[in-house]
Amino acid sequence: MYKKRSFRLCSMAQLGFLLIFSGLLLTASQVSAVALDREARRITYAMSSEPPDLNTTTSTDQVSHMVLDHVMEGLLTYDSENNLAPGVAERWKLREDGATFWLRKGLRWSDGRPLLAKDFVFAWRKVLEPATASEYAFILFPLVNAQAINEGKLPIEALGIKAVDDYTLEVRFAKPCPYFLGLTAFSTLFPINEAFYNSRNGRYAADAGDLLYNGPFKMTEWVHGASLKMEKNPHYWNREAIWLNEVDVPYITDDGNARLNLLRDNHIALANNLGEQVLGGALQQRMQIKSFLDGGMFYLEFNHRPDRVTRNRNLRKAIQAVFSAEDYVYKVLGTPGTYPAYTLFPRWIKGEKQMFKREHPPRKPEINLEKARAYLVAAKKELGLEKFPPLSLLADDGSGGNRTAEFMQTLLKQTLDLDVKVDVQIFKQRLAKMTTGDFDMVLSGWGPDYDDPLTYGDLFMSVNLNNRGRYSSDTYDHWVSVAQSTVDVKQRMQAFGKLQDILFEDVVIIPMYERGKVYVQHPKLKRVIRRAVGGDPNFNYAVIKE
Amino acid sequence: MMNAFRPTPQDFYPLIKQDEADVVVRPSLSYWQNAWRRLKRNRRALISLYIVVFLLLFSFAAPQVFEFDSQSQDLTQLSKTPGLERQSLVVDTAPWEGRFAAHPATDGPLQAVTDLQVIDVAHTEAVRLAWAPVAGASYYRVYRHILRPSGDKDLGLPLGETEYVDQVSFEDRLKLDTVKYYYSVQAVSKMGEVSPYTTVAVQPRHAISVRDAVARGLLEPEQLQQRIGTEVTLKRHLLGTDYLGRDMLARLVYGGQTSLLIGIVAPLLFVALGIVYGGLAGYLGGRIDELMMRFADFVIALPFLLFMILFRVAMGIGPGESGIVPMLLALVLLSWPAVARLVRGQMLQIREQPFVDAARLMGAGSGYLIFRHMLPNVMGVVLVSLTFSIPSAIFTEAFLSFIGMGVAPPTPSWGSMCNDGVKSFMSHPHELLFPAFMISITVLAFNLLGDGLRDALDARMKD
């Protein structure tokens, strides 16, 4: 009898809690956003992280670039077909020794003050100023004196840029830069108003009110770590072409599954960057799945330093002969839209007249176990070793890295009887180890900084700091400088073709895959631009259909 | 009327003392002997003891007897559900040239693709499609769905596009499984116009490439040409495979070694440490208690991840090496404060009880008091704490291995198998369920055992 009463008591307590909760629920306001609002011309989106830095001179990450491409604009911009088009500049002239840009007249910043050529001069000088410590300063090195200024040897006024008058900008190159036009559309080269910058007392870009906007949208609200809001900029010169009034970003989460769930519940219009495991559910729900190549090229990088066994070419050739990029991409990675890679250059790089991959098709390694073992024997002899010491494979602590590392480890053990130790590190430590050369192999990758094959090609130049494996070849350096010093397309493409050959023959790296990002978009949302270079995704020209 | 009983003096002599009368008394047992007896009689505790023994045998003894291979990757059997032996078709995976046909130009709208068919047998190494050229088409898009498409917005996974001029074929190799697929093809013109879609359904059969079959020892290297098209029997995976094609059963066995070792030894150690520390602090009280507890707070507040990384560096674990002892040490050193706090709290409560004063009045020393009287009373709390430390230690080990401290790949552990299985939970739940089940069994067993122990050790429940 006591027990029955206790049971009733407990049940009552639970009921009580339930009632309280339900009551609170009903009184809760419905703050959830709706994915698309055609009347209000508004869409909602979820970012993967809080934008760490909206200062165009120092910003380096993807999320910040995405925001910046909506709220600001450079000399050139991208149109709705994702082609380079006039932006702040209405016309220009590109020469071997420099360029001239004629800006539109009457352009204004979001607070009404005029947008003039000197805003570009100020911004680009800021980028190169040593105190700014901008990690993208190298992009401006083609300009006269740029490198010297960044090294502190010359004052910023010595930069080869000049505002001839309020609406004319004159740039001088130290060496020819055929891809310079694309660079001007990149956020690092966006303009900044000097008076405004100084008025912020070191807090430029800290909040929505600490920035001036000259793009299709302006940021009206920024709750750090939680949400941000962009509304149509009435001062934008091309506002007629912008259909949307508002881009609302009320969610920040790095979990692809959560983003997909938000889309399913009709809270966001685009679920970006979905992992392969999430797709099964999306297929069942009959969602339209899309993919695009984001320019990320991933490869196994070797340490070519003189104290490492991986400096031996035969060893590398042996590994090249057992690794099947197809097997890896189609079975281990399994993401649609990702392609096996046989070269460092992505498949969308344009060549002289056709696509680069058609004019200079990459060579595919032959998977042959006997040949691999023969290479291994030759390597052992050249190195004077009885048996290979364990090789260290450096990997990130991200989940994809772990899987790939385990796969490589077992593959090399099963085929070549090589012992591989998987060295998992957090990101910063992996970078530190790469810089000091504390690895034999590392799972590495590269993303494009500008729309030209050189952004990939110069990676393994001996002086390039990103060449953490310290590969050094005079022939390679020679062809890179050829590509750097001429604007002749034919010559450049041939140079890149030669670089591709060297990468294959010398097994500088073993290319693994070309990343494709998978996403789901609301079927009524159209004209969203996905890009490999620049801010992505971009809603500037997006429209909501009936 | 008086009866005939006449008492005599003999009646008043005392009886001869016989032997001891039946004494209803049990043998005098010490506290611990009594506890052990009671434990043995608790059936559930016994069962859980058997379970623990079974787990230990499973992980440590079984590999000695049976052959388990936890490492070999079988890319033809990725994420397979539990099952018996499977048959597989031997196929040649030389690159397919594809089909090409000239494309006439046209003025009208793009027609849908016709004559879409699967070339040869569709199998899990590759599915080859070919179709008739569409006038005006520049290239084609291929999609794959697991449901029949209901409209041009619902075509499934975008597999890619044809790459070469005049190409009218496509080879799909993306994570093929023996389920029904619906392939759809659309023609795209140079201006970007897209044709209506055409669908074909196919269910691939399981296949293995010649190269893999030889490498796996399923085929002799001679006479390969004849063996193409025949079947071989693949290795059996009783509990299925994981995302890299490794046998789940083998991984569970070897994973148990790591998880049980860490999961049992570490908690035992840090609970023991916590009991001693917290017991002392609670008993002594006053300023010593203050000091000891502040130190415990200090240890709790240190950022866990940071100090784990530091430990790893300090212990000099090389890259990719398993650092079990350092990890044990680190786990113990950073987990004892929680137990200490609990024990101290109980001690504070118990030392005020009258029986403590009574014992002290009888002349009991501090050591005797603590071990004989007070500790048995904190056992309840300690045992709960112990049983919950086990899954916590298992998952902490998984986390540490994930960041490179702990066991290095390819050594498995139940915790890291769980973490890996979480990612494919929706599509292949068995990868998560099996290791989670093992952990559950372990936790359950120790819970029941702990319950039994607590009942056995509870001084007040003496029967």
Add this chain to the structure above:
Amino acid sequence: MTAFILKRLLSGVITIWFIATATFVGMHAVPGNPLLNAKAASPEVQKNLQARYGLDKPVTTQYVIFLNNMLHGEFGISFTQKNRRVNDIIAEHFPVSATLGVLALVIAAAGGIIWGAVTALYRDKWPDATIMLFVVVAVSVPSFVFAMLGQLGILKLNELLGFSLLPVAGWGSFGHMLVPALVLGLGTMAYLTRLMRSSMLEVTSADFIRTARAKGVSTLRIFFKHQLRNAILPVVTVLGPAIAAITTGGFVVELVFAIPGLGRYFVQAVQQLDYTVIMGTTVFYGAFLVIMVLAVDIVYGFIDPRIRVGKSGG
């Protein structure tokens, strides 16, 4: 009492100082350069970056500067979030985590006490077995699974009802907090259930309970007046640090439900070696913990008047 509290606060300050120093030393001893990035920067840029963040000074000077700033309550600017002060990060995100954490703990404590009592009262019957099963599953499965399932559950519920009863993710209303708090408190609830059960069983077999029952006191009164107070001590002990841990550590839940809390920053900071954020959050967490522990010790005195923290025993 006030003397006691003051003394504890003083020793708390010293503890915090120890925590800060140990973390500072640990942080700088960990290999890895927080200023390295995927795109390698030239040596000049590296030098300027180091100067900007004060990393070019010797470690001892950095420590002194850090202590000085800490005394003024200033923790500097985050390395990764280039324009945010650590103080702002904590001030903006801690309330979110705290709200979520408190709700999670209320659920965990309420659930733990109720279920624990039920299993103790119905020992060895079916309520005991079912709840035991839930408890075991709750701790054997990674919390990520529960977060995913929780979100999926909301989604299905909304689809079933035809309208969005509960938001799938985000923050801002009570509805946003419900399921995340439930998921967050699950593990603690399991632990508290068992703890409560264990101490209830011990208390229930005690003599004074038997006396009270023999006297005819109602079960309810026995429960509230005698059993609860005596059995709840371990629960309170656990709750103290649990509050501190949950409010700063709901990383998984914050990730899946897109909640702008402090947990995410904490984890990311260590991965990115963001020195200022690591130091700021650790010191903050340490202070919070010290206060919570003090609160627990004070509550001890209310629960069981026989306990006097601070009195020497032995």
